[in-house]
Amino acid sequence: QSALTQPASVSGSPGQSITISCAGTSSDVGSYNLVSWYQQHPGKAPKLMIYEVTKRPSGVSNRFSGSKSGNTASLTISGLQGEDEADYYCCSYAGSNTLVFGGGTRLTVL
Amino acid sequence: QLQLQESGPGLVKPSETLSLTCTVSGGSISSSTYYWGWIRQPPRGLEWIGNIYYGGGTHCNPSLKSRVTILVDTSKNQFSLKLTSVTAADTAVYYCARYRFFSDSSGYHYSLFDSWGQGTLVTVSS
Secondary structure (H helix, E strand, O other), X not given: OOOEEOOOEEEEOOOOOEEEEEEOOOOOOOOOOOEEEEEEOOOOOOXXXXXXXXXXXXXXXXXXXXXXXXXXXXXXXXXXXXXXXEEEEEEEEXXXXXXXXXXXXXXXXX | OOEXXXXXXXXXXXXXXXXXXXXXXXXXXXXXXXXXXXXXXXXXXXXXXXXXXXXXOXXXXXXXXXXXXXXXXXXXXXXXEEEOOOOHHHOEEEEEEEEEEEEEOOEXXXXXXXXXXXXXXXXXXX
């Protein structure tokens, strides 16, 4: 069970859109529509932003959206704002009641 | 409002056992809707350690399974983590969290951590 692969960093200017990828395998991301995304600001606990690939919990801005193609899931943030600067982690169900996280992506708002 | 709070020693010696407790308030740990999990964070990255159901059933990361014990105490609304034979590689911030997962004839649903504790730093050093 290997960690999901995310880019170490991405950046964008206010108002722009960015996409963070999360590459897995046919045993995790590719087999289940159970990818979730978490936002983490420095010194804080992670916060759920997306679940079941595309669903947003109540209270999460509709600027955040998720998608999946094959073994790769993606998180898109549109209309970038300064408060979006944070670390982002994907997580996938990997079968047999196990979970695997990604290595994390640091988003910088220029 | 649900709150989770980790507690335990912040320093553990190599080869000894790391022990943490998570106290749940504002909700019952005996809810049939949820599991309760442990996740850790080395300097960067998140690693799932394992989950437990209020009935005591557990699921653990295969890479840690031989060293991990997760228990639940419904009378105290708490669950706990024990990690044996620790090394410096186990130094991390440890989080407890509420996990929602459901499976039925139509498939699997949710698989999300929707409430987290603030985290507690555990350092392994002599």
